[in-house]
Amino acid sequence: xxxxxxxxxxxxxxxxxxxxxxxxxxxxxxxxxxxxxxxxxxxxxxxxxxxxxxxxxxxxxxxxxxxxxxxxxxxxxxxxxxxxxxxxxxxxxxxxxxxxxxxxxxxxxxxxxxxxxxxxxxxxxxxxxxxxxxxxxxxxxxxxxxxxxxxxxxxxxxxxxxxxxxxxxxxxxxxxxxxxxxxxxxxxxxxxxxxxxxxxxxxxxxxxxxxxxxxxxxxxxxxxxxxxxxxxxxxxxxxxxxxxxx
Ligand SMILES: Nc1ncnc2c1ncn2[C@@H]1O[C@H](COP(=O)(O)OP(=O)(O)OP(=O)(O)O)[C@@H](O)[C@H]1O
Numbered sequence: 001x002x003x004x005x006x007x008x009x010x011x012x013x014x015x016x017x018x019x020x021x022x023x024x025x026x027x028x029x030x031x032x033x034x035x036x037x038x039x040x041x042x043x044x045x046x047x048x049x050x051x052x053x054x055x056x057x058x059x060x061x062x063x064x065x066x067x068x069x070x071x072x073x074x075x076x077x078x079x080x081x082x083x084x085x086x087x088x089x090x091x092x093x094x095x096x097x098x099x100x101x102x103x104x105x106x107x108x109x110x111x112x113x114x115x116x117x118x119x120x121x122x123x124x125x126x127x128x129x130x131x132x133x134x135x136x137x138x139x140x141x142x143x144x145x146x147x148x149x150x151x152x153x154x155x156x157x158x159x160x161x162x163x164x165x166x167x168x169x170x171x172x173x174x175x176x177x178x179x180x181x182x183x184x185x186x187x188x189x190x191x192x193x194x195x196x197x198x199x200x201x202x203x204x205x206x207x208x209x210x211x212x213x214x215x216x217x218x219x220x221x222x223x224x225x226x227x228x229x230x231x232x233x234x235x236x237x238x239x240x241x242x243x244x245x246x
Contacts, residue, residue: 011060022211038208041244081150091135106153140171
């Protein structure tokens with residue numbers, strides 16, 4: 001049976017009179033790769049911040065890894081990983097120092113940090129760069145390292161906010177291999193992206209327009225539903241009516 005790890009019911013965030021995220025309801029399952037799509041200003045980051053326990057909703061319900069978004073935000077933060085567009089790595093620390101630093105923040109033991117750093121450097125092929133300052137790494141490597149650090153503590157869910165901006169398709173594809181590996185290990189992936197090729201890699205996706213979820217299904221079913229040959233077409237069909245983000 002599918003295990004639900006994210007559940008929202010009419011989750012809403014208002015800023016004054018403005019409804020940034022409007023009654024979104026969705027369920028995401030363990031080990032699933034869920035794409036959270038929407039045009040600029042649709043309300044994705046606002047929704048994601050609520051799901052991460054960083055912002056209290058105005059109304060509606062949500063549980064993340066079984067914890068309530070109103071009352072148990074500290075528990076939520078312990079059970080998730082988060083990677084934003086401006087990743088949180090320290091540019092003036094080396095690769096290894098960053099891994100150790102975040103391992104410490106996550107409360108991992110020294111032995112655990114040592115084992116995990118070696119595994120991580122191997123997986124990324126960064127063994128020779130362990131002592132390189134993160135600031136001098138190419139963007140694609142920073143993104144991969146940032147993702148690996150965000151799941152260092154084996155969280156139930158990792159939230160990725162446009163994790164692959166600004167890199168070429170081959171580097172993006174390599175990043176997605178890391179995502180697949182993490183999902184195979186049972187980590188649920190909740191990812192926002194503007195790249196439609198990445199949308200195709202997701203098990204299911206939702207598409208937000210002006211604060212509301214307008215479609216939610218697998219890429220194949222959405223293409224059928226909208227009689228479209230690509231996710232680009234599906235997205236355009238829905239997003240062209242958007243009032244925000246112009
Ligand atoms: N703190 C805030 N106060 C007022 N309005 C806000 C605040 N945060 C976000 N908004 C507004 O809410 C709307 C949704 O913003 P949000 O950043 O969630 O969109 P998004 O879908 O993540 O867009 P993008 O893809 O550009 O990051 C936007 O119109 C934005 O201006």
